[in-house]
Each structure stands twice: as C-alpha cells, then as structure tokens.
Amino acid sequence: MKTNSKIEKIWDSGGFIVTSECGPPRGADAEIVRKKGEYLRGVVDGVNVTDNQTSVVRMSSLSACAILKGMGLEPILQMVCRDRNRIALQSDILGAAALGINNMLCLSGDHQKFGDHPQGKNVYDIDSMQLIQTVRQMRDEGKFLGGDEIKGKPVIFIGAAENPFADPFEIRAARLGKKVKSGCQFIQTQCIYNLEKFSRWMQMVCDRGLHEKCAILAGVTPMKSAGMANYMKKNVPGMDVPDALIERMKGTPKEKQAEEGINICVESIQQLREMPGVRGIHIMAIEWEEKVAEIVKAAGLFPRPEV
Amino acid sequence: MIVGNRKEFQEIVGMLGSNRRVLLLGCNECVTVCGVGGEKEVGVLASELRIHWKTAGETFEVKEHTLERQCDYEYIDQVRGFVGDYDVILSMACGAGVQYVAEAYKTKLVMPAVNTTFLGVTLEQGVWSERCQGCGACILDMTGGVCPIARCAKSLMNGPCGGSSGGKCEVDKEVDCGWQLIIDRLTELGQLDRYEDIIPVKDWRSSREAGPRKRIREDLRL
Known part of the structure; x- marks a missing residue:
C-alpha cells in the first residue's frame, strides 16, 4: 500500500533521500521543538523524532511529531518497545496516523539502565521485528494484532534501524533480511565512522538483494570535539570509531575541532553516496541541529527534491 | 533450581x-x-x-x-x-x-x-546464573537451546540488538549476549539458517501476565 510519505515518494522516483533528527526537550516547551524544526525546514526530507532516547525522559515523540507536522515538516515517529505493550503501541500507531504522520521507525530501544530511571521496569512485550510486522498488519490487512478489524487503517511508511558494527557481524545482514521480510521499507543505520566495515556490511546486504526492497539510509554524526570522538568509541555500545579518526580530531586545534568534525562528516557522506546500494543519508547531529543545513549543502545534497 | x-x-x-x-x-x-x-x-x-x-x-x-x-x-x-x-x-x-x-x-x-x-544453574562452586523465566511456552527448540527471554536483557526474540559487542551485553560487560550464544550454538549445530525464521509475537498468557498460575494434573490427584 502506498503512503503519503515524502521518503517513499523519493524512493519510488529513484531519488536520494536525506533525513535528520530532532531530539525532543526534557520539558514541556514546544518552542524548543519549533526552533529545532526551523533549522531543518527545507533542508531534509524527513525528521526523526526520538522516543526517550538513551532512556532519558523527554517530551513524547508523538507530541513533538505533531508540532513539527503543524510546521509543515515531514516527521518520522520513532517508537521503542521498551516502554509500551502491544495495546499502547497500536494505540499510538493509530494516533500518529490520525495526526497525519506518514513515517514510523520501529526500534527495540536503549535499555533503561543507561537512562535517568534505571530503577524502572521495561516492557518488551514485542520486539522491533514484531513491531514492524504489527504496523504492516494494521496497514495492509486492516487488523489489530488481536485479530479485530480496524476502522480506518493507519497508512504509514515503515522504517527500522540497523547497526552494521554490532556483533555477531556475520548475521547483521540476515537480521536486516528478517526486518525486510517483516515489512520494513527503509533503514537508518547506526553512525558510520568505519567506512571499510560498513562497505563489507553493505556488500552482504546487496548480495541478499535487500537494497532493492528497502531504502538503506547511511547514518552519520558530526563530531563536535576530540573528546566526543573518544567518548563515543569508549562508552557508546555498538559504536566503531577508528583510531585514525580520533587522531585526526586530536591533531586539530581545539577551536577548529567542531569545523573538522563537520569536514569529516561531509567527506563520509560523499564516500557513502558512491557506495552501491546506499539510497540516502541520515544525519544525526546530536543537539547540533543548526549544523545540518551546512552539512547538507557542503555535501552537495541541496536543494531537496519537490515531491 | x-x-x-x-x-x-x-x-x-x-x-x-x-x-x-x-x-x-x-x-x-x-x-x-x-x-x-x-x-x-x-x-x-x-x-x-x-x-x-x-x-x-x-x-x-x-x-x-x-x-x-x-x-x-x-x-x-x-x-x-x-x-x-x-x-x-x-x-x-x-x-x-x-x-x-x-x-x-x-x-x-x-x-x-x-x-x-x-531460576538458574550452578556455573561453578559459589557461582549461579539465570537460565529461565518460567514464561510457560518454551521456544528453546528454535533458539539452539539458549533462551532469549531469560538471557537477553531486552528479551528480544528475533536477534541481538545493536548493543551486542564482542559477545557481551551492552547492559553489563560481564554478561554474555544471549543472542551471541544463540548464534554460536546454531552455528555449531549447523542450523544457522533457523535464525532467518521470524519468531512471532508471543502469547504471554502462559506467563505471569495472565495472573498467578496454577497447574492441575488430574491423573495425579487423589
């Protein structure tokens, strides 16, 4: 079933997709969401709104999506399985569709241990694979997981995430295959710093023909400092930051490091664009949304297509 | 035990x-x-x-x-x-x-x-490790004899999350990634193709979710 998703339209027309991210605030101030949204207006084709990322309580993804939608942007609702059971998940899927949200990203979610409420109980009634299946069933068959008929199907373009750098590496493409089989139509990857390893993963993905069934958007995150590069390497699970990159950041004077981080990001995008099977870029500028326009322009991805 | x-x-x-x-x-x-x-x-x-x-x-x-x-x-x-x-x-x-x-x-x-x-096993003298959560609907035949519900911190049923690194779980570097264990075991058994099967949404009614459980064996009753 075709949706009104801008991402799906660009995918169908053979274009190159650019998405970015907007992390909701740790409070009820809608202005913060609007301000971040303004930075991204016209610069990207879709904006992910994170769902309590790193298990830290924030404004709900659905609410922030509605605010962005009201501004005329194309939000991508992130939804994690950590905090909601199948009743709440399906309810929010209907709510999102009713608000005109055309895209969803189905995730398992960071473990609560990393957040501000490690004392909490997680849910994991279903996993991200099963969430993908759930959205597809609701949309294409018009049925809830329980089997009852839905009056007013949620017409949503379905996405998920994949980390090419996590272990066991040999099943990472097979895992994506399961997501595609479940109904996943676009993938945003974990931040890519190790391009060589990413290209090996991409090769496995192409060998399975998955790049033809699902838009692969390569994830990038500009680094603000050598400290951030070091932190990501050491403390962020599943992150692969090559030493050469850390050395390059360290070798740059402190006041120039942010600029160098942007340069590295733009260079990566240029290499990723050339990689067979890559159909787009997902820019995760963490609390640095104001830099996305600069990155998109420097990478030669501006203007964005009208669809 | x-x-x-x-x-x-x-x-x-x-x-x-x-x-x-x-x-x-x-x-x-x-x-x-x-x-x-x-x-x-x-x-x-x-x-x-x-x-x-x-x-x-x-x-x-x-x-x-x-x-x-x-x-x-x-x-x-x-x-x-x-x-x-x-x-x-x-x-x-x-x-x-x-x-x-x-x-x-x-x-x-x-x-x-x-x-x-x-519910666990004795790894060595003085060391015990969790193995089962008593979900009431065992799928160990599909996962190489390693339980994803008890041994994955997120109870994921279709593969490791993005935080599996060097065989360890993102939650604790001392804890094995349950899915790494499943993949290793399926590989040893020559059954890695089983990983491609999607394990469907679980019916948690066999678990605690349907309230406290009771089991009656009529053949054993006096």
Missing part, C-alpha cells in the same frame, strides 16, 4: 522490630544448594542474631529448625507443635516457601530472610 541471596543483617534486624522470640526456618532444597537458607545458614544467622542482642544487652530467643521443604504442607506442618512459642517465623526459603508457611500459620507473623532472585 531457585536461587536467592540472603538479606543484609541490618535489614533482617529492622524487619524483626520488637519481636524477640524467633523461629528461624531453613529449607533443605534449592536454598540449601545455593547456600543461602539451609541448615548451615540457619546456624550462621541464628548466631549473628544472638550476638547482636547479647551485645545490646537484651533478651532474645531463636530456635533453629530446617524443614525438608517449605513448599509442601506436610513438612510445614511439622513445626505446628511449637510454633506458638514464638513471636515470628523468619523463613530462609524462597518466596514460595515463605508464603506457604504464612498460609499454614494464619495468625503468625512470617518474614523473609532471603531475596529470591532467579
């Missing part, structure tokens, strides 16, 4: 409050094997309590008694003759045992000396 940890001594003392006559009840089953609530541990805790109250200059009486099991009525009934001599029963069994003792002696205070933790 059921594995537990003994509560901290100060917590036990606080829980006992002003009750000075204590029937300390051990259990000869799981908690004996994992070294938290058998005859030996009953002796240790009783001594700690006696020393504590003696040092404080207060009278205190504790009777040590270890039952064959605290999850069967006929054993629990064995203390009926003298349970009335004590203010409180301090049970060193798992949570099931503590509750069953409380059910048997309705007017008696019953308190737990042990935190019941998991």
